[in-house]
Amino acid sequence: MNQVYRPQSEAEACDLIRQAAEAGTALSLMGGNTRSGLGNRVAADAVLCSTGLAGIVDYEPGEMVMTARAGTPLGAIEAALSANDQMLAFEPTDHRGMMGTQGEPTIGGVFLSNASGPRRLSAGAARDSLLGLRFVNGRGVAIRAGGRVMKNVTGLDLVKLLAGSHGTLGFVTEVTFRVLPRPESEATIVLRGLDEATATKAMAAAMAQPADVSAAAHVPQAVARTLPDAAGQAGALTALRLEGLSASVTVRSAALAARLSDFAPVDTLDAAASAGLWRTIRDVTPLQAHQERPLWRVSVAPAAGHRLIAELRQHAEVDALCDWQGGLVWLQMGGAPQADLLRRTVAALGGGHATLMRASDDARAGLSAFEPQPAPIAALSARIKAKLDPAGIFSPGRMAPVLRPGVGTTGRTG
Template sequence: MTMIHDPLSEEAASRIVRAAAASSAPLEIRGGGTRTLPLGQASRDVLSSAGLSGIVAYNPAEMTMTAKSGTPLDEVAAALAERRQMLAFEPLDLRPVLGTGGIPTIGGVFATNASGPRRFVAGAARDSLLGVRFVNGTGEIVKAGGRVMKNVTGLDLTKLLAGSRGTLAFLTEVTFRLLPVAETAATIVISGLNDAEAAAAMATAMSMSVEVSGAAHLPESVCGRFVGGRLPEGAATVLRIEGLAASVAVRAEKLKTALASFGAISSLNAEDTGLLWREVRDVHPYADGTARPVWRVSVAPTAGHQLVAALRLETGVDAYFDWQGGLAWLRMEADPEAELVRRYIKALGGGHATLMRAAPAVLAATPVFQPQAEAIELLSARIKEKFDPAGTFLGVSVGEA
């Protein structure tokens, strides 16, 4: 029978881990349960961070916050909103596309390195992480990093845990940096481009000194599902600009002038811009209530459209692009075609493909995460042995790279 452990302190978590390690009883690490999918593992106990909740320290002047790992993300966001501050990396909410429930937690955000559209200019979740407290696989309580940006003690260890998906340690507390909320935002929309033309347009925009903070391409097959269908008909290549109102207006005009040769140009106001980029972030077009396979693929910005073009020749696939084309969200019509997807990724210079959604039987039979090169796999095994010598932590089901 599965038991859910819900410790209320680090010390309680430490005792649970020590007991599990001593009895060779593996633990699934769980935050708010938003990404828990059945991947075919045997029944196992769960170690949850839900009881470790609350903001420990918030210094708006230094733009840093410390919170216990089980603190709901909404609670963090509400506290930041009062001071017009935010998380730079726009953590995504995959509950609609995965068909899961639960409550996103700040520890889960960093454990899965959950990063949205601003990642390609502001960095990933791990780049905002300054310090951590955690329980390792032997039950030891460890602190790494600090509460101010200039303190780099333990920085590499802190970054190592970000994105480890609970396979190395049980996070109990995280310290992270923040950014001010922009006064306003606008989105420039170029209509009618194919995937290759859109890649060229986005590259042109990124070469300019206009500080684009979001660059995505929405092919015609998905475009109507964004912003309530209010985007112009056909494909849409969208570019976000944020900042002071006067600056946004000037930079938007520069961008429109520079990109006029690519196609018809329009724009979205601040309200629609906010909605659009939340929908891009949360994979809105594929939150369709089905189990059709969805891939998250990270490649070079110039390779995203080439990958999709190659796949379209051999299988049914729908797609859209974020991170200037470097992140492709793929929805397959039937089979996930894992071998085909990863073969083309390798041929295009490498990258990462994570199977984010599929029917339970398919998930159980398919390598969900990108297979590692032999040298990286050996290094990962050595790191795992140091953090968790008894192999107690099973991690979570689905995560980010």
């Protein structure tokens, strides 16, 4: 087993990384180890774990901003926010069930994986809530980026660059992020029995209404039976969540149900049933049972999600779940990962990116778990990696893209 280092301070982390760089020691950067199977397996010499850096540094509920050390358990963050009727806007995904891992998610790991759940559709991704951070680069130098307010930047935005980098650019020691008030109530409109193409039309129609839908997802018939009892009746399920003041949710949900009744029979789930359903969708529970089957996370244009599923089903056994109005497609393959087929199909449908979340070591061999980058972007990513980690010691097995469209530079974040 590799040596595991758990620095108790940022200064100690700097010393450990500096020594590793001088010795050429490859370090696997880790939080709670809940995404340990992600990426291509390349052995590291040692593990650098952030769990020794835990605790909330600063939290002013009135300002809706929190600063915490990177190794702070996500549960502790959510408990502190809940006590003040606040929440993480992006509804972070818990990857343990889908990836068959243990451990406790950390707030640093959430941002480094950009773990964004169903509310990403309306509130943005995890990186959009991240205001600032502290990290140690590959030379063992501590760097502060961003602050407690969102500012315009020129050139590379290190905060956005580190978010979603999976520990390939630096060892994050502290994060500062904005939070939002927790909605007083919620309800979910459920349409039964739609196919993927019709569900896409129904979700688009719902998003075009002044109902302020906070999440939209479709669960095909093949996997809908695994949903909670309150939602998991026979047949496919299309779900649309509304949140806010109780009286407003009641009025908006009634109006939206009437508008969508032409598509299919409509049910309305109360707050408790709604919360249970969206936890299931957030954590991709319907695709957790068969750990031996490869699982992909695919991001495409919302209108392309159902076309992707239909095309793949002509060539392979596929189970699917669609979130983000069809723009996030979770695909569970029946046999081999089918990476070439999947990525060709994504490209033919207008582009996107596919990440292999779960697969055996044999299945991963010879393919990239992360979406390959075009040559110019790959070259720029390599130069950024070389600046921040010149000895190439960080997380050799991850090989995550440094730059993604609109991320890490001025402009819109994806």
